Amino acid sequence: MYCPICFNNTLKLAHSGVVKVTINGKSKPTSQFIYNLKSDKQEQINSRLKDVLTEYFQWYKTLQNRDLIKNIDLTSYDFICSEGCKISLNHKISVIDLVVPQADFKNVSQQVADEHDISIAL
Numbered sequence: 001m002y003c004p005i006c007f008n009n010t011l012k013l014a015h016s017g018v019v020k021v022t023i024n025g026k027s028k029p030t031s032q033f034i035y036n037l038k039s040d041k042q043e044q045i046n047s048r049l050k051d052v053l054t055e056y057f058q059w060y061k062t063l064q065n066r067d068l069i070k071n072i073d074l075t076s077y078d079f080i081c082s083e084g085c086k087i088s089l090n091h092k093i094s095v096i097d098l099v100v101p102q103a104d105f106k107n108v109s110q111q112v113a114d115e116h117d118i119s120i121a122l
């Protein structure tokens with residue numbers, strides 16, 4: 001992957017870290033989960049994503065004004081550049097297809113939205 005700092009093809013996701021979930025550009029302090037690609041099964045990671053979305057949607061349902069959910073982003077800054085660049089919080093790099101496959105991401109999001117009667121259009 002390309003590093004956002006040195007622009008070399010030297011960026012790799014760390015084998016373990018934290019994924020932040022942002023929904024329509026917003027997130028709660030609890031909207032994150034850990035991953036470990038060496039020891040977690042995909043179902044375990046998907047289930048953590050499901051828990052985060054469930055918690056968020058339960059809260060979202062109680063709001064008076066609800067926008068259609070058009071964006072759910074999964075990002076992390078647990079990336080390592082072999083050139084030694086410091087990836088920080090400001091570098092929100094998507095981990096869809098790295099931590100959660102696109103198809104699983106869509107399925108889980110749709111499933112949780114349906115369970116909470118929330119409309120999403122990703």
Ligand SMILES: [Zn+2]
Pocket residue numbers: 003004005006007008010081082083084085
């Ligand atoms: Zn770099």
